[in-house]
Amino acid sequence: MTRFFAVAFLLLLAVPARAEDGYDLWLRYRPMEANAQAQYRPLATAIVSEGTSPSLNAARDELTRGLSGLLDRPVGTGAVAEGAVVIGTPANSPLIAGLKLPLAKLGKEGYLIRSTSLNGHAVTVIASNSDIGVLYGSFAFLRLIQTCQPADRLDIASAPRIKLRLLNHWDNLDRTIERGYAGQSIFDWQKMPDYMDPRYTVMARANASVGINGISVNNVSADVWMLSSLYMDKLAALADVLRPYGIRVYVAARFSAPIELGKLKTADPADPQVAAWWKKEIDGIYRRIPDFGGFVVKANSEGQPGPRDYNRTQAEGANVIADALAPHGGIVFWRAFVYSEKDPTDRAKQAYNEFKPLDGKFRDNVFVQTKNGAIDFQPREPVHPMFGAMPKTNLALEVQLTKEYLGQTTHLVYLPVLFKEVLDWDTMAKGKGSTVAKVIDGSLEGHDQSAMVGVSNIGVDRNWTGAQFSQADWYGFGRLAWDLDASAEQIAREWLGMTFTNDPVFVNQIVPMMIASREAVVDYMTPLGLHHQFASSHHYGPGPWVSDLPRPEQNPVYFNRADAKGLGFDRTPSGSGATSQYAPPIARLFAGSDIPDRDLLWFQHIAWDHKMRSGRSLWDELIVHYDTGIATVRQMRRTWAAMKPYVDDERWSQTAAFLAIQEKEAQWWRDACIAYFQTFSRMPMPAGHAPPPHDLAYYRAIYFPYVPGAASRNKPKDPVE
C-alpha cells in the first residue's frame, strides 16, 4: 500500500498540474468524483460507431475524449457489449436502423438518446437522421454526465426550435474587433490557408456542443477585401475545418462591392450589371465553398453604403443579393439596425418606419436581422417593435454576447437573463401569447425559416471571452437558440457544473449571483428605462452629460432629456409617438400610467417629484436603484470571495479582481449620473444615501484613452498630466 501511494504520488507529479485558465471552456472533462465515476462507468464502457464520416468521427472522438476524461479510464471504440454507447444514423448504421427509432419528427439536426438493449446487452443509443445530429446528441450525452444527471433509462428526443443558430464575429481583417473585449480576432487570416490554428477546431467543438451551426467571420461594417480571391481561398480553408462540426461560414458583405471589387460604376440593385456581378461573385464563392452559408449585410447604417444611395428600398437591396444566393441555398441576413442623422424622427422609431412598409417584399431567403431593442444593446430595452409587426417577413433576432454598453470584460453580467426576457416578451401581435420566441421560431406566422444571431464575444484571450463568466453568455446563447424554453437558471447550473464544479454549495450560491447580475447592471448604469448614457465612442463608463456629438441621436442628452421638470424621453403620442409602433394593448400600457417602472423613462418624461409605485419620488427612486445596483455587486463580491475553496486559483483570482473593478465602476456610474441629474432636479439626497464624493466637473473630466473594442474610432484626446 505504501508503494501504491508512492507510485500514485510520483505519477501525479509526472504531469505538472495543468493550470485552469479557462481555455477548455465547458469541455474540460476533468475526472469526476470517485462515486460519480462508479455510477457512470457501467453506462459508458465503449463506443460503437458503425459508419464513418467527418462528423461521425468528431462525435466518436468527442465521446472518447470526454468519457475517458470524466470517468478516468480509457473509453475506446468497440463492439456491442454491456454499457456500450452506440452512435449513428439509420443510413450508416445497421444496428441503429434495426432499432426502428422514432426519428422522423427530429428533422435533420435533432437527436434521440435512448437506453435500450441490443443483442441482449444494455446500451445507450445516440441516433439522428444526420451525422451532425449524432454529434449534437453526443455532446448532450456528455453534458448529462458532466452535470451529474441520471444517464440510465434515458429517452431523450431533442430538436432545435431555431434552424439557423449563428454567431456574428465583428472581426476586422487586421484582427481588431469592433466591440471586442477579449483580445484580437481568432482568425489569423495572414497565415491562412497555409497554417490553420488548432484553435479553430476547439472553437468549432465548443460551438457544436451548444448547437451553433453558422458563423459570419467579419465585421458587419464590412471590408470589401473579404470578398477578394485572396481571402476566399483563406475562407475555404476555414470552412474545411468547421464543416465536420456542422458549422457553415457566412461573410459580411459590403453593399458597394460591385464598385470597389467589380470596378462597376454603380452598386444600384436595379442595374442588371450589378445583379450580374453579384451572381458571378456568388457563383465563384460556391465553387470554392459548396456549403457557403450566405451574407450578412449592414446597409445604409452608420455610414455604410446601401440601396438608399440609389433611391432603392432595403428590400430591393436585399433581394438582388438573395436572388444570386438562392440557387445555391444561400441566405441573406439583412440588418435592420438603421437610423439616419438626416431624419429628425426619434431614433427608436426609424427602423420600424423604414422596414414595416416593406413587409412581404423580401425574398424567402432573406432574414431581416433585428436587434432585440430599438436602440442598441442597452442593459435593458423594451423589445423592438418590429417583432410581431412584420408577419410576412423572416425575422432573425440579433442579441449581443460581447458587452458593449455593459461594462465590457470586467463586469459580470449574465446575459441569458436578458435573452429570456426578450424571448418571453409578449408582442400581443396576434393576441396574448404572441411571444418573441414564437415570432422568431416562425410558429406565430407559419414561417418555415427561423434564425437567431449572437454578436460573438470570442477573441484570442486564453479564456476566449476575456472573463471566465462571459463564457456563460456564449454557452447560454447556443443553448437557448436550440431550446427557447430553457431557463436562464438551468443554463447557468449546467454551465457552472461543466466549467467549475457541480458541488451544490457552489452552484446554489453562484446561480443566484449570475441571475442577479443582470438587474444589477441595469440598476447601477441605467435604471427605470434610462438608456444610452455612455461615454462617447467606446461606451465605457458614464457620460449622461454628453451633448457634443455631431449626430444628435448619438448623444446621451438626446436620450435622457433631463431638464428642470424631470427626466425621460416622451415617446407617448404626445411626444415622439414611438409607443404607437407596438400592438395596441402594449402601446396603451407604455403610454399610460400603468407602465412598468422598468420601462418608465424610456417612454415617458416624468417629473422629478412624481410619486412612484414605491411611494418615493422619481428622484429618490432613481438613487435607490443606483445604490441597489452597487449593493448587488458588493454582494456578488462577497459571494465569490467565499467560493475560493471551490475554484482553482487562476480563475478565482481573475474573477475576484474583475468583481472589484465592477464594484468600483458601479460606484463611478452612480456618482457621475447623480452629480449630473442633480443639476436639474435640485433635490437633496434621500436619507441614508451619500452624495457623490466629487462635483460634476470631476466626473466630466475623467477620460480614458485606448479603451478596447473601438480601434477605428479611437483617436485619443490630448493627454492629461
Next chain:
Amino acid sequence: MTRFFAVAFLLLLAVPARAEDGYDLWLRYRPMEANAQAQYRPLATAIVSEGTSPSLNAARDELTRGLSGLLDRPVGTGAVAEGAVVIGTPANSPLIAGLKLPLAKLGKEGYLIRSTSLNGHAVTVIASNSDIGVLYGSFAFLRLIQTCQPADRLDIASAPRIKLRLLNHWDNLDRTIERGYAGQSIFDWQKMPDYMDPRYTVMARANASVGINGISVNNVSADVWMLSSLYMDKLAALADVLRPYGIRVYVAARFSAPIELGKLKTADPADPQVAAWWKKEIDGIYRRIPDFGGFVVKANSEGQPGPRDYNRTQAEGANVIADALAPHGGIVFWRAFVYSEKDPTDRAKQAYNEFKPLDGKFRDNVFVQTKNGAIDFQPREPVHPMFGAMPKTNLALEVQLTKEYLGQTTHLVYLPVLFKEVLDWDTMAKGKGSTVAKVIDGSLEGHDQSAMVGVSNIGVDRNWTGAQFSQADWYGFGRLAWDLDASAEQIAREWLGMTFTNDPVFVNQIVPMMIASREAVVDYMTPLGLHHQFASSHHYGPGPWVSDLPRPEQNPVYFNRADAKGLGFDRTPSGSGATSQYAPPIARLFAGSDIPDRDLLWFQHIAWDHKMRSGRSLWDELIVHYDTGIATVRQMRRTWAAMKPYVDDERWSQTAAFLAIQEKEAQWWRDACIAYFQTFSRMPMPAGHAPPPHDLAYYRAIYFPYVPGAASRNKPKDPVE
C-alpha cells in the same frame, strides 16, 4: 504488479495530457528520463534558504518548481543534509557567510555555484552578493540539469559582461505592436493596476532566467500618454510585479512631452522651463517607482520630435533629460537611428555624421543606442561605423528579436548567429581585436557602463513569440548579453534541450539547421550585400522595384542601384564615401577588390559580368545564392519532417507549416528579384537554374493587405478581385 500498472495508468489519465503549446518556453521542467533522474536526485534533495526576500523567494520557488518537475518528486525546503542545495548571500545566510566564498569579483549580479561540504554533508551552494544574483544562479543550476550537464563537482563563477541587458517593447498603448508579429502587446494597460495578468510574472521569470534586467514598455515612436499620471500608476503596479525578478522598467519618452503634457510652449532643451519640467516629471516618476530605470528616446527620427527642431544637438537633447534622471540613478538610452529626408547624403552615413562630432558631449548616464547596422535590421549588414568611432561615449548595441525584414513569424531564422557576427566583428578602432563586443562591454575604452538592447519579439500569442523557434532569439539574446563569448551553437543546444529534448539525434540535427537558417535568409532575400529590397511599409515580401515612396532613401531602388551596367551601391570614395567612416584598414578593404563577397553590393556597384571569386559572373553568382537559400530551406523542411518522433504534435505541426510557408516565400523572393534584376542585366539564366515562372508584372502586382506589425502604416490599397 497488475494493480500497480492499473493504478499508474489511471493516474496518468487523471490529469489530461498537457498540450505542449510553447507557453512554458524553456522553463518546462518536464520529468527527465529515468536514468537522468536517478543521476540528479542525490544532488538535489532539498533547498536550504536562510534568508527571505522577494528575489530569494523567487529563487527558492523556481528551484522547487524546476527540481520537483525535472526529478519527478517533491523537492521542498529543508535543513542542511546530503544533497541539499544551499542558496543565499553572505549577508542573509550565516551558512554561506561561513564558507567565505570568493564572491568579490562577481559584482552585484554574478553568482557562484559550487559543490562543497557543509556540516559533513555534500551540498551544492548557489551564492551571490545579491539576492538577484542568487536567482540568476538558481536558473543556471536548473539549466545544467535541464541540459543534462554534470552537476556534481561544480565550481562555476559567472558574472555578466554587460551591465544593462534590456528588451525594448515597441508596444503601443492600444496593444498594437510596431513590427510585432506575435499578437497583441502583453501589457493589458486597460485593466492595470486593478488586474495584473499572471503572464507578467511568467515573462519576468523567463527574462530573469537569461539575465535580462530591464524592459522598456512602449514603442519608441512614443505616445505621450505613457508619461501621464494615469499610466504611471499602471506602470508602478507592473514594476512591483517585475522587481523580485531583478527587472527594472523603462519607458520610451516623447521629446515634445513638455509641450503636450506640460503645456509649455516649447520643448527646447536649452529652455530652463523645459529642464524644470523634466525634473518635476522625473521626480514624480521616482516617487512612484524608486528603481525606475530611465528613458529610451527616439528623437528627430522618422517624424519624431527632437532637439534639432530647436537647432540643438542630439547631445543637448539627451543631456537635459539625463540631468533630471541623474540624481535618481536613471539612464537615457538615446537612439542613433536618425536619417533625414532633407539630407541628400547616403542614408548609411547620416547617423555617424550627426553623432561622431558629439563624441564626449553626452552625460555619463546617457547611452547612444545604436543598431547593429547603419540601415535597419537587414538580414545582413556590415557593422555600424559608429562602433569604435565614439570612444568617449557610452554606446549601447541595439539588435532586433522581432523579425522585420526577416520574413516575420513564419520564417525560421536563428538570430544569435547574426548577433555573434556583430559582436565578433573587428572594428580595428584600436588595432586588431577591437571587436564590437569590447566596444560595448566598455573594455576597449575603459567605460564603466555597458548595455545591450533587444527589440522584443514578445506578444500575447500562446507561445509568446508567434513561432516556436523565435523563442530561441529571446533566449539567445539574454544569454549572449550575459556572456558575449557564448557561441550560437552552444546557445542553440541549450535551448533545444530545454525546449524540446536533449536527445542527441534531435539536437545534432537541429543545431546545424538553426545555424544554417541565418545564411539561408540572406541568400534568398538579399545576397552579396544587397539590402532593403522589401515591399513598402510592412516589409513583407520582395519589392526591389519600389521607387515611389516620397522619401528616396526608403526606396529599394535607392539601395540596389540596379542599372544596365550592374548592381550595388557605390559607397567607396568615388561614390558616397561611406567606407571612409570605418577605421582605415576596414575602409580600404570595403573600397577595394578584396572586399568579401558578402559585403560586395553594400559598398560597391559591380558590373553584371564581373568575375567573382567563384569564377562565376555577378549575375550567375546572384542566382546561385538565391537558389542556395531555397535549397537550405528545403533541407530545413526535410530535417524537421524527420523530427516528428521527437516533438509533440502541436509544436511539430506548427513548425512544419511555417517551414512550408518559408520555402514558398523564399521561392517568391528569388523569382521576384530575378525577374526585376533581369530587366537590367539582360543576361540568361545560368545552366540548371530555372527562370522565374511569371513575368515581372506578375510579381509587382502581388499585394497583401493587413500584414501584421504595421498597424499605423497599414492603409490597404484598393481591393483586388
